[in-house]
Amino acid sequence: MSIKRCDKNPLISPKDVKPSQPGFRVDCAMNAAVATFNGETLLLLRVAESVISDNPDIIKIPVVEEKNGCWDVVVKEVNKKIENYDFSDSRVIRVKPGDRTVVYLTSLSHFRLARSSDGVNFIVDETPFMFPDTKYETFGIEDPRITFIDGRYYINYTAVSPIGVTTALAVTDDFTQAERLGIIFGPDNKDMCIFPEKINGKYHALHRPTPKDIGTPDIWLAKSDNMLYWGDHEHFLGASNDDWDNYKVGGGAQVIKTDKGWLQIYHGVDSKQRYSLGAILMDLDNPLKIIAKSKKALLEPETKYEIEGFFGNVVFTCGALIENNILKIYYGAADEVMALAEINLLDLWKHLGV
Amino acid sequence: MSIKRCDKNPLISPKDVKPSQPGFRVDCAMNAAVATFNGETLLLLRVAESVISDNPDIIKIPVVEEKNGCWDVVVKEVNKKIENYDFSDSRVIRVKPGDRTVVYLTSLSHFRLARSSDGVNFIVDETPFMFPDTKYETFGIEDPRITFIDGRYYINYTAVSPIGVTTALAVTDDFTQAERLGIIFGPDNKDMCIFPEKINGKYHALHRPTPKDIGTPDIWLAKSDNMLYWGDHEHFLGASNDDWDNYKVGGGAQVIKTDKGWLQIYHGVDSKQRYSLGAILMDLDNPLKIIAKSKKALLEPETKYEIEGFFGNVVFTCGALIENNILKIYYGAADEVMALAEINLLDLWKHLGV
Numbered sequence: 001m002s003i004k005r006c007d008k009n010p011l012i013s014p015k016d017v018k019p020s021q022p023g024f025r026v027d028c029a030m031n032a033a034v035a036t037f038n039g040e041t042l043l044l045l046r047v048a049e050s051v052i053s054d055n056p057d058i059i060k061i062p063v064v065e066e067k068n069g070c071w072d073v074v075v076k077e078v079n080k081k082i083e084n085y086d087f088s089d090s091r092v093i094r095v096k097p098g099d100r101t102v103v104y105l106t107s108l109s110h111f112r113l114a115r116s117s118d119g120v121n122f123i124v125d126e127t128p129f130m131f132p133d134t135k136y137e138t139f140g141i142e143d144p145r146i147t148f149i150d151g152r153y154y155i156n157y158t159a160v161s162p163i164g165v166t167t168a169l170a171v172t173d174d175f176t177q178a179e180r181l182g183i184i185f186g187p188d189n190k191d192m193c194i195f196p197e198k199i200n201g202k203y204h205a206l207h208r209p210t211p212k213d214i215g216t217p218d219i220w221l222a223k224s225d226n227m228l229y230w231g232d233h234e235h236f237l238g239a240s241n242d243d244w245d246n247y248k249v250g251g252g253a254q255v256i257k258t259d260k261g262w263l264q265i266y267h268g269v270d271s272k273q274r275y276s277l278g279a280i281l282m283d284l285d286n287p288l289k290i291i292a293k294s295k296k297a298l299l300e301p302e303t304k305y306e307i308e309g310f311f312g313n314v315v316f317t318c319g320a321l322i323e324n325n326i327l328k329i330y331y332g333a334a335d336e337v338m339a340l341a342e343i344n345l346l347d348l349w350k351h352l353g354v
Numbered sequence: 355m356s357i358k359r360c361d362k363n364p365l366i367s368p369k370d371v372k373p374s375q376p377g378f379r380v381d382c383a384m385n386a387a388v389a390t391f392n393g394e395t396l397l398l399l400r401v402a403e404s405v406i407s408d409n410p411d412i413i414k415i416p417v418v419e420e421k422n423g424c425w426d427v428v429v430k431e432v433n434k435k436i437e438n439y440d441f442s443d444s445r446v447i448r449v450k451p452g453d454r455t456v457v458y459l460t461s462l463s464h465f466r467l468a469r470s471s472d473g474v475n476f477i478v479d480e481t482p483f484m485f486p487d488t489k490y491e492t493f494g495i496e497d498p499r500i501t502f503i504d505g506r507y508y509i510n511y512t513a514v515s516p517i518g519v520t521t522a523l524a525v526t527d528d529f530t531q532a533e534r535l536g537i538i539f540g541p542d543n544k545d546m547c548i549f550p551e552k553i554n555g556k557y558h559a560l561h562r563p564t565p566k567d568i569g570t571p572d573i574w575l576a577k578s579d580n581m582l583y584w585g586d587h588e589h590f591l592g593a594s595n596d597d598w599d600n601y602k603v604g605g606g607a608q609v610i611k612t613d614k615g616w617l618q619i620y621h622g623v624d625s626k627q628r629y630s631l632g633a634i635l636m637d638l639d640n641p642l643k644i645i646a647k648s649k650k651a652l653l654e655p656e657t658k659y660e661i662e663g664f665f666g667n668v669v670f671t672c673g674a675l676i677e678n679n680i681l682k683i684y685y686g687a688a689d690e691v692m693a694l695a696e697i698n699l700l701d702l703w704k705h706l707g708v
Binding site (some may be wrong): 077136139160212228237 | 455561582
């Protein structure tokens with residue numbers, strides 16, 4: 001196996017992204033969807049911002065609230081000395097040590113476009129492409145995936161609010177603006193990966209519900225006539241007995257069509273909360289049939305920018321492309337920066353044993 | 355308010371139900387869907403069975419497993435002296451005290467028909483109408499609701515397995531057999547209540563996802579073109595500040611059309627795990643608009659058969675009918691027996707303040 005990281009990694013870092021408003025700090029420029037449009041490679045970045053606080057005891061929390069029919073940013077304050085919250089996870093504030101219930105996220109995520117003519121050197125837009133502005137998005141919008149279907153760019157993403165973690169859909173034709181199409185999976189659901197064309201007359205997608213009392217966070221397959229209403233849910237893949245994805249799994253990049261089958265680059269997590277990437281190859285006529293999957297990780301956290309960051313030991317993809325028989329995986333590293341790794345398809349098939 | 359319990363309550367008890375197989379004991383005959391068919395009132399009972407064990411230290415667990423392409427009952431054994439499981443909840447066995455993860459259910463549920471010419475005196479079928487037989491049902495099928503739509507009887511129910519708690523759909527025309535239509539909501543989801551006709555060209559349903567990390571078990575509203583694929587999810591109702599439903603809520607009976615709006619009899623749970631019933635009235639054109647809802651419980655556990663049983667202090671409905679301006683609520687009591695309570699519609703509107 002010879003997956004190769006780009007020499008210019010990380011391609012995009014928080015310092016390359018202008019905060020969306022005064023007083024905000026960009027913590028993460030990560031987990032981007034990818035698309036090609038008008039000869040350019042576009043990354044739709046998840047930009048996570050926190051609020052600068054002068055007092056180390058005070059955490060300032062950015063959320064979105066409705067005021068007079070508009071959704072605007074509001075800053076909440078949490079005093080670490082007063083509240084008995086659990087601050088041990090850099091991404092969230094939990095109600096108390098030992099209780100997983102989340103009170104706040106530490107940052108608010110929006111989507112920002114970055115554009116490139118060579119797929120490596122990106123210029124990041126100065127302003128957001130999509131910013132949270134519904135009651136399902138008050139804690140942010142996260143981890144977009146773009147799928148080009150029937151001539152339009154569909155963007156599915158995670159909408160987070162105190163109501164829950166849901167999967168939402170939007171669509172754009174030209175990347176000037178996106179039309180929101182609503183919530184397509186209720187809570188808890190994330191990591192949806194849409195197939196780029198219908199199979200046997202139905203749209204297909206992978207999605208990742210997180211059950212509470214019974215079951216584990218596994219990948220499911222669903223079907224649809226219109227991409228708005230989904231059903232015929234079937235269990236697709238859970239954690240394996242292999243080392244790298246034995247704790248949980250979730251969808252990664254949008255599904256890509258290849259001669260050998262539908263290709264899905266997904267993330268696996270081990271018991272040490274180490275996020276790696278692997279590949280699944282599915283039968284073209286029946287994607288429930290897995291032809292092959294990674295026994296070992298295709299890409300795992302190894303470099304400094306993957307091991308150290310906002311949340312370390314993470315490589316996580318929301319988008320990949322095949323160009324000239326090279327699979328280009330754009331991925332978030334350490335929940336902080338964007339990076340690129342490439343593998344020749346012949347080497348990928350070898351990795352998968354097909 | 356003058357809701358009145360039937361003098362003949364409980365209408366059906368476990369002793370009235372023949373076990374589905376030798377060595378099984380019927381623990382519960384509860385949470386029935388209701389329908390009228392060929393001049394009869396039909397209850398589709400959830401019958402929960404456990405396995406008789408001669409050794410008090412050994413709990414025998416009935417599950418369904420695949421053997422040579424068929425799904426059959428298999429009995430597992432758990433030794434209470436050896437395993438450090440949490441046996442404190444009569445309904446489930448948890449992995450350990452303090453950890454909510456469920457290892458087994460203590461019983462296996464199937465569906466059984468009971469028939470009546472007067473809606474009060476029922477004769478229970480000797481054999482199951484539906485028995486668990488897919489990989490999503492290996493821990494049982496629970497809490498059916500029947501909705502008569504477009505001339506057919508749709509049965510939605512909770513399918514439970516180690517994969518998760520999902521909502522499944524089936525359909526019957528004549529109650530001789532049901533055709534399974536698959537999983538319509540992935541885990542965790544239960545308590546779906548379908549509207550009996552389309553609104554603005556779309557099927558509608560209430561459903562109850564249970565999120566894990568963020569959010570509470572609330573009722574959502576979803577739409578569909580075909581009842582198989584659902585979407586356009588919108589948050590509908592969470593726990594209130596009233597005494598009786600301040601912990602969690604979930605759908606109850608199938609939705610019923612009235613002159614004043616769509617009627618939903620739902621369950622509310624308080625902080626002491628006491629399950630009561632209340633009513634919601636929704637706008638006929640826009641069911642997301644709640645016209646009125648119960649400030650106090652419409653029916654709460656008061657009688658012996660509601661307070662004491664397999665899981666006490668529970669009244670829980672999966673089906674109701676309106677006949678001659680009387681709302682007839684069929685409900686499970688103490689997770690063990692079936693009962694009936696009636697209220698005049700004029701009294702119901704008074705209760706709701708409409």
